[in-house]
Amino acid sequence: MRTFKQMLPLLAAIVALQLIFRFGGPYFWIDGFHWWPGIETFWGPENQIDIVQQVSVNAIIAFGMTLVILIGGIDLSVGALLALVGTTTVYVLAAGNFEAGDSALLSWTLLALGFVAALGMAAAFTAFNCLDVVRSRGARGWLMAVLFVWTLGYVLAGGFPGVHGAMRLAAAILAGVGIAAAFGAFNGVAAAKTPMPPFIITLATMLIARGCALSYNKGLPMRIPDEETVFLTLGNGRLFGVVPVPVIVMLTLFAVAAVLLHRTRFGQHLYAMGGNREAARFTGIPLVRTGIAVYVICSLLTAVAGMIHTSQLYSAEPGSGEMFELNAIAAVVVGGTSFTGGKGTMFGTLIGAIIIGILDKGLNQAGVHYSLQYIVKGSVILAAVYLDVRRRR
């Protein structure tokens, strides 16, 4: 109930934006006051569905970003990683029809390492949560070794011609998810185990990921083969011809992320870590393990967003995803998550993403020049955060 009360101003903001874009409002220009009439079709069902669909990619990234910001971190690499996930996935999907430069090969090495890290994490999690069997260090090592050999074989097989259909799709998805896990694990280990600030770490990995992405197909868009209908459905399909698949994915992931944050020990750890890292240490919370997991989860969510985005474009664009990290951060912050960590909710982030989505769509349809769109968006973010900070004080 208390959280709902805190969300009221945000929900009010959504209603206000919907009303303004539908019925218009006054505005001021050099020659005096004017009335902007609004957009008559703004409340059309198709238009509203469109808004939610366009929100999906940003919202999914923002769910992960919420966790990162909650522990006092930041992940700037998500935009570039989104592009790299797209290119890697389509590269495998198209069975090497596109050229991959040296940097791309570098990313494949990272990918192999990433699998170890991600699966090691999974193993650690299992060990942490319930299975006492894999708690001993030796057993965990064996498990990782087996998983490593298996995945490496599997992925390499997927990358070569001669594997078709579902197998190829699985390999492609695994490759995309794997590269994201690799970057996430690297970000996480660097942030949790070294004193480097996460801002700088992820700024660096952003450049590295972008470089890897741009080396595919000389930086040009890579078209998804037409026969990959399943993959194309991910971004463009509609359930019962109404609900877009990305929206379903987003809502599912929202539920998962919200449960993870609000109903598990892991989530409690994040609040404790972000609120007071030293105090968390003194209550025996595993800071390193949790920190790494957070960055990996953020990257994995970015991978999902990257596949949806790629599918929506019908091609992987090495240069895509720019400013996505900033949009995600904006959604998180507008949603009321404290930038110093320790405070925030998943629901807030969802609402934050929707607010930014409505704003984007509305300004677009109103025919506002895109230069002015940036200015309006910047002002709205400033106002939202200022009001939030003032309310909390």
Place this chain on the structure above:
Amino acid sequence: MIEAPAGEAPLLTLHGVTKRFGGVTALDNVDFDLRRGEIHALLGENGAGKSTLIKVLGGIHVPERGTIRIDGRATHIRSVADADRHGIRIIHQELSLAPNLSVAENIYLGREPTRLGWLSRRAMFHKAEALAASLGLDEIRDVRALVSHLSIAHQQLVEIARALSCRARILVLDEPTSALSETETEALFTTLHRLRSQGVGIIYISHRLEEIIRLADRITVLRDGRSIGTQSISDVDQRKLVRWMVGREIVDHFHRPGYTPGEVALEVKNLTAPAVHDVSFRLHYGEVLGIAGLVGSGRSELARAIFGIDRIRGGSVEIDGETVRIDNPRDALRAGIVLVPEDRTREGLVMPQSVAFNAALPWMKDWISGVVVHSGKRREIVRRAVDSFSIRLSDPVQPVDSLSGGNQQKVLVGRWMEHRPKVLILDEPTRGVDVGAREEMFNIIGSLVESGMAVLLISSDLAEVLNTSHRVAVYRDGRILQTAPADEITAEQVMEQLTGAEIHENV
């Protein structure tokens, strides 16, 4: 600088100064005076009110009652700027220099000499050199050197130069020698003597009695926020000072739990860790072992090492006679060791969160299984923690920082009682805790001890250590000097060992 004609009013006079924090009286009717060209030592245990007195002088705290006179004129010091204007400069234990600027830049920080609005580095270097020469601070003659390249001792001289560059007339030094070697201390004393002869009034705070006896002209002892008296240094000796410092009349609010020691609960053998050197001791079930040590003696580091925060370099920790490997706090908690840290705000509580969040935090396993949150169990855990230490609050979901210091501390200790630990380590459990809450807390801990818990009590409050522990270990420079039953050792003996003549070793 200042010529003092005979018979003029003292440089600084405090009369009847009183300062309260909530229910705690930090300064109670304190009288104090400082003459020109005098080194006046301020002495007292931790919590006696020395730092509050300094903060009153520095304009950080404003006293509720009492008058402050400077040159005989009544004044108010309401802000740091006020203190500056009156020429009061405080050099804190933690130096406040910008490490990546030069000596000269630090001396003139915020008052940089300019030329037509532009920073004139050359003028600044010249002025700084002249200043260093006039003060006789040859050690910092190279005013272009980066402060981070200087030793702590020389950094301190930079602070002193900075203070005197803006015509400080009253210089307050808080434990200046705690990080200095013997030769560096000598050099500092020479500087202070020279400043004294230039007419500066110096207030000098230290635990080290032999230093004070050598350096000071007069001495004032504070105890429990009251000034016990001021004496000329020729009238006192070390023994007398010790008696003054610890001789407290009220010891009856301490209650030592009954003593029926059981098996050995915790045995530490030759433990070596950062700032801990080869420490060994045994702690039995049903026993309180007090660690009596001053600030900076490495006593908190001992606790941190046992709890797995600092890395253990050598030696072993045994619980119930079995060696346990402690790499992190989780290992320690699993072995049944709990540490309630020294700094409540920094290391203890998650401040933006509620009392309930903090109280239930260590026991998540009991109220979250998978994705199922048992709110009922959580409420029970919080209620038990609140009840067991009679924490006074209006609502468990109120923010924990809205509680008083005493109640915050009770949350911090009480939450661990859900699953009773074998060994409870309390590091300065009563810092900033009022007498009532302190008594209450020790009564509860006492009954836990009587029912078999082992407690390691670390405190710089000697009365507290001696009157609540069964045995006392005197701890200094990372070593245990002596362990004795608490009723066979007096506060004077402990204080003498803690402050007595020093054997400087490479630490």
